[in-house]
Amino acid sequence: MISFKDVSKHYPNGTTAVDRLSLELPEGGITVLVGTSGCGKTTTLRMVNRMVEPTSGTVSVGGRDVLRADAAELRRGIGYVIQQAGLFPHRTILDNIATVPLLLGWGRRKARARAAELLELVGLPADSGKRYPHQLSGGQQQRVGVARALAADPPVLLMDEPFGAVDPVVRTQLQNELLRLQSELRKTVVFVTHDIDEAVRLGDRIAIFRTGGHLVQCAPPAELLASPADDFVAGFLGAERGLKLLSLSTLADVDREPVPADGQRWRLVTSERGEPVGWRDTEGPEGDRAPLLPVRPLRDGDSLLTALDESLASPAGLVARVDADGVLTGVTGREAIHEYAGQRHAEAGRAAALKNAAAGTDEAPGTAEASEAAEAPEAAEDPKSPDTSVTA
């Protein structure tokens, strides 16, 4: 869908912002560009909609060289979201969202109706449409920015640090919203961030750049975490790579074990409806009258990192697992989580090794050429990216 072939961007002052970049961005997936400040992420992003033109090489969208396209037409097919949303201050929220449909000549009524639909899609109340940007919170403005970018249903969405200016709680909400929207809309998204945790959460693939506009590695998050190409990537991913890898898996991936039977030390006490209410130490001096210790029941969709945390907090070393109604369905122990984490790590590492082997020795692991060369069937699957799954 989007492809960079040997693309460089040199500015007249001698700066090389992007240096011989070759990269294929999978259709319908989120590719996150990360790297140190000034490494060329924004320049790369802006070459997609031709806000910046490459000095050499070819950038194409949908098989078409962007330099041969009419710039205005090209941009209508590409949504663009920036930090601080960039809304027009003197237009209402509805009119902000309707900007591109109006430019496309949709007519006011149809454009407004589409804007109202989008307001709902991004989780804003209908009455916020009549307000002006300054009357919304920063997080709400970002949602409007996303709605505006999606208004004409473009196949491509460029997002340049869209959630960089909001607090961590709102940021997590916006990330969840984006993942929800993306599961419905399947846009080809290019997302720039400084935050590696954000990249791991959102990316089907992560491209890591280093100063001077060099792409160092591009791979699914699990593969990057299990097998960083070099010390720079490892440093960028930070400590606790194993834990970050756990955050990519869910509890559904690990088997349930039976709830401890009577006669075992820790009893999981449940309500009449079968909801876990606490752990009781039956071997303590108070026996069956011992006070209950807290339990935090988890569902299949909770991340394994959360599950590991709960297993450490649980006096029994067990996670209480419940169904959608909160009813106990079994438990999972620390050891099982640990064992699964080890396997996943090894699997992702093997996938990266296979890719390197298929690509020859002189390729950095996970660069575009390398990933094309190896579609290994036994590779690790990336849970977030059905379209790009088994990318090896």
Ligand SMILES: Nc1ncnc2c1ncn2[C@@H]1O[C@H](COP(=O)(O)OP(=O)(O)OP(=O)(O)O)[C@@H](O)[C@H]1O
């Ligand atoms: N118009 C310009 N003229 C000259 N140099 C530029 C211009 N735009 C960007 N640069 C330089 O190109 C390099 C890459 O810039 P770019 O904005 O793409 O980096 P970035 O990775 O997005 O940075 P940041 O994370 O800080 O936003 C930087 O050294 C920057 O100073």
